[in-house]
Amino acid sequence: xxxxxxxxxxxxxxxxxxxxxxxxxxxxxxxxxxxxxxxxxxxxxxxxxxxxxxxxxxxxxxxxxxxxxxxxxxxxxxxxxxxxxxxxxxxxxxxxxxxxxxxxxxxxxxxxxxxxxxxxxxxxxxxxxxxxxxxxxxxxxxxxxxxxxxxxxxx
Numbered sequence: 001x002x003x004x005x006x007x008x009x010x011x012x013x014x015x016x017x018x019x020x021x022x023x024x025x026x027x028x029x030x031x032x033x034x035x036x037x038x039x040x041x042x043x044x045x046x047x048x049x050x051x052x053x054x055x056x057x058x059x060x061x062x063x064x065x066x067x068x069x070x071x072x073x074x075x076x077x078x079x080x081x082x083x084x085x086x087x088x089x090x091x092x093x094x095x096x097x098x099x100x101x102x103x104x105x106x107x108x109x110x111x112x113x114x115x116x117x118x119x120x121x122x123x124x125x126x127x128x129x130x131x132x133x134x135x136x137x138x139x140x141x142x143x144x145x146x147x148x149x150x151x152x153x154x155x
Contacts, residue, residue, distance in 0.1 A: 006123040010101055011036045013123055014070070017099055023047060023067035027095060029086070030054045030074025037070070054078055056086060057094070069095035071102070080108040088117060 006013065014036035018026075022044065028037060028051045041049050050061055054074040069090050075083040091098045100119070102109060111121055 025066045027066040027069040029071045031072040066095045068097045071100040076107040
């Protein structure tokens with residue numbers, strides 16, 4: 001089931017995400033400039049920002065670990081198989097948390113493709129006929145019905 005249209009802008013949602021997790025190492029994949037990221041870096045100069053274009057991670061980034069990886073204006077420009085490999089690779093090897101902002105109608109992606117990656121739909125944004133979907137974080141014990149019991153009991 002799709003989320004209702006958010007009253008916030010994508011930049012406001014990204015700013016809230018950055019404020020919530022306050023990453024010390026941030027990877028931005030795709031978009032080269034985002035006002036929310038620039039404002040966060042300005043207010044948190046200790047945060048290390050790495051940028052990669054919408055393509056496979058360069059060797060110097062592929063071996064690093066990040067607190068948060070943002071995919072913005074990225075998956076729309078890649079074949080789905082390439083985007084899937086990139087997103088799953090970063091999620092599995094390079095980042096503790098992942099958030100994706102994607103225009104599903106301008107890409108080959110479906111909402112269910114993110115569910116298959118154990119990701120969830122967090123918000124949808126609409127402007128001038130364009131709908132963007134925010135898909136943050138991947139599912140882990142934090143999102144279980146009773147996270148305080150995770151790892152304590154066998155059912």
